[in-house]
Amino acid sequence: MLCRILNWESVEMSERNTAIVLAAGQGKRMHSKVQKQFLEIQGYPVLYYSLRCFQESPLIQDIILVTGEESISYCKEEIVQKYHFTKVNIITSGGAERYLSVGRALQLIADGRLKVPNEHGYVSVSYTHLRAHETSLH
Secondary structure, eight states: OOSOOOOOTTOOTTSOOEEEEEEOOOOGGGTOSSOGGGOEETTEEHHHHHHHHHHHOTTOOEEEEEEOGGGHHHIIIIIIITTTOTTEEEEEEOOSSHHHHHHHHHHHHHTTSSOOOOTTSSOOOOOOOOOGGGSTTO
């Protein structure tokens, strides 16, 4: 497997799990003309590696990709379709801040755009923000 996902002990296989991938960053601190999620590493954009982890995971059934409004068609054609990420069911624009982007994705679930409620009629949410520099794997 491409990535190792930690702390999945609490996830039950019977639940429907949706990954929300935030890819709307501008990368201003990098001083690059290319947004950091589209920079290539070994021939693939950084976003490819994030999506591939969730695509290959048997614990994830759906992926919501949140990106900038101007990048939606690029993500759809040059990443999702090109690399056959079939679990990406929604590509949407985010907000001005990370929490607004997460909120946008959660609102799409709540509005019924993605059918993931559990047997009680609501969506269980667990938020994990992973960064390579915050792990011992860097």
